[in-house]
Amino acid sequence: MPGIIGRKIGMTSLFTPEGKSVPCTLIEAGPCTVTQVKTVDNDGYAAVQLGFGERKEKNTPKALAGHFKKANATPKAKVVEFKIEETALALGDVVKADLFEEGEFVDAIGTSKGKGFQGVVKRYNFAGVGGQTHGQHNRGRHPGSIGACSWPSRVFKGMRMAGRMGGDRVKIQNLRVLKVIADRNVIVVSGSVPGAKNSYIVLEK
Template identity: 75%
Template sequence: MSGIIGKKIGMTSLYKADGSAVACTLIEAGPCVVTQVKTVEKEGYSAIQLGYGEKKEKHTTKSLLGHFKKANTTPKKKLVEFREFENTMNLGDTITSELFAEGDFVDAIGTSKGKGFQGVVKRHGFGGVGGQTHGQHNRGRHPGSIGACSFPSRVFKGLRMAGRTGGNRVKVQNLQVLKVYSDKNLIVVSGSIPGAKNSYVILEK
């Protein structure tokens, strides 16, 4: 598994030869710098750490400054590890959007948009209690019975209720790479990717 760190620019559409439109997402993929190479002998597993995005030195801890200095690069905002990467990568190497080619299929990982505290209708798709008759004039979007009476005298763990919604790590698989603009480090993938504009995205091959 190899991959790259990117940033979600936004969504657009491309047209196929038959004239149908395909919804797609524009991603700034890289450039990423190899900030660490982990080996089985030293760390117990093999992986590489990539850094993406520029960060000011005054906002970086001294330990991280030394970490980036070893890779002979400037401080980076986002660090991500990738396992099973090609063993030909060395410390300080740069990875760009040329890692992908048109027609490749990738998995995209992002953080979904946070929606705050929401009720069961929005959070879980409940239908609400029902009509306005039989005295139920103000329970249209309520959860209804939660099933706990004298037995078992408690609420089961995991019961679907109101709560914080969104803001989760989400993985979308098998998105096709439609276009690669290597001169601008931009790639266009089919479909939507979780997260807001300018949020970080991890692409895996």
């Protein structure tokens, strides 16, 4: 299985045998239920669909409830598909944190924290217009010039300007698995992963 769905618990730190403190993130990885197995003959490609977390049955659409019922599973809050050529998994099987081993590297995918509407200094690390001398007045965090005059007589698309920041799908690669607590379905990875506490994280090998 190439990956698993998890939930970000929070951050802490671990000490290496050399006495170095390493920041790390705790992720509740699984248990995930196999809610669908796709094949080339039926769907045109091979994949395994996993479901994680619980949702109230009254808030689950009838079509989705029937989909989970086929797998003899309760309604799941998060459903993710993993492409895989061959698998021994079947409908209703459970994937847990012991899928990973200590020392291997994984990729973490999540939705970054939303920052709202931000200016260019915070959003793109602009330095601002400059000091307060030579006629400058309350322009310290402004973007400055955004284009020419007679040509092109417009602002090019993609110009870095103020706007909505965060809330994007972010993938952090090559995070080392520092510890696997199998009985609690917890995986400890080095560094930070995108998203707030209790947000959903997809771990890929």
